[in-house]
Amino acid sequence: MAASVLWAVLLAGLTWWSVRHDPPTVKEQRPLSQAVPVADRAVGRLVAALGEDAWELTPPRFDKGCRVTPLADGASLTRGVDVPVAPGGERAVLDRVARRLPAGWGAGVATEVGRPRLRADAGEFVAVDGRVVTDGLVRFSVATGCRPADTGYADLSPGYAAGPELTAALRALGRPVPTDPTVVAAPCPTGEPARTVRVAAGTGPVSLAPLAPLGAVVLDRPDRYAFRTGRVVVLADATGDQLRLAASTGCAG
Template sequence: MGRGLRWLVVATVAWGMLLAGLTWWSVRHDPPTVKEQRTLSQAVPVVERAMGQLVAALDDDAWKLTESRVDRGCRLTPLSAGAVLTRGLEVPVAAGGERALLDRVAQRLPAGWRAGVATETGHPRLWADAGEFVVIDGRVVADGLVRFSAATGCRPADAEIAKLMPGYPVGPELTAALRALGQAPPSDAAQVSAAVCPAGGLARTVSVEAGRGPASLAALRPLGTVVLDRPGLYAYRSGPVVVLADTTGDRLGLTASTGCGD
């Protein structure tokens, strides 16, 4: 083989390795853009079903669905901008139990999602493909706290997603928790986040914020079966509902979550 031909082979191999490396980096770090230009509102049902699958994959863990987030300004083309819709699900666990939770959820997600857990920068992380360009991510965001998300990728923003998220009245479980902690139920409607369960029906989380949190959450103990007991966090099950009290911030946060098996 001549010297010129050898250099050509070496250059071709190097170029191929560079493209492979750039592709891997892009998949891990670049936000996806939906080539078929499916709109944000068209992606909402896929995201809702994906969140329902995540809820169904949990056991008796304490969990809460979080508010939808719409990030605008991603580029569909050099001349047009789009938006990304992200739904979240937070699961507090005992410190050290994060990897076990991620592994358990990955095993229970649909086989077609190709879910897996790998270690990145020293922490476990879950990846899955829910179809229709919706990506599932699960990661440790703090000791004892795992956050799952479903994101649409960059799409044309054809609707205000906030209009799909109406208020919801405070239910009896949250009312009982507020009263036990010496807090009055808020006068305005609570925030609701919902997801479509695999077998139909809805999983939902109803959230309220009250005043400054009490020094102790021990007053909640008579209200149900303990699910989680950590400093500043207490969760219990009352029938089909898991109530989570959070005083780790400046204000008392309460959520009541009803899962897919209830």
């Protein structure tokens, strides 16, 4: 009996010490508040790795109601970066980004179902994925997975004007300059924010040729055109019913 009591006391003591000192060992033990800053910084790392490519940040997706366990609800955050390329150049972008990501992420590109796919681990069980969405479009995503929802998600994007580069592109295409663009941001490795300012520019067929004089050409396709001026890359996307323009400011260096 004495041995049983001693064992129970020892077990209780070890449990108390472990709860207060050992880090969580599985994703389900790590709340969303731990994962959100990791995910935000991972997006900034992707932007820095893209360098001179055309890209735009996609709106964050914050989903509530997922199941951490059969008895506990949670929430997840997914952030992303879209990279339009010339068809056939998708693998080169994925390989280049994989080489430029931190060594500790273990980034690699493999062929899955006939298409290249990048996988990496940004830490804190935050997964980084890069895949070919369609010919000429690569999408990078950063996902926390379902976590205990101890926090909401406040995007890093304050209100921001269209900016001179986006304004010039809209005027060249004969489109009005909106006063309420959508802004998405992420922290660069050096601390300053990378950001995308996005606007919808109306319907109807449009030639993107008037954008040619505005900067150095990054991508030239009939339905997508991108040019760079300084750290800003402006992307015009006419693939859908609505013409979209986005001006993205990358990381310094």
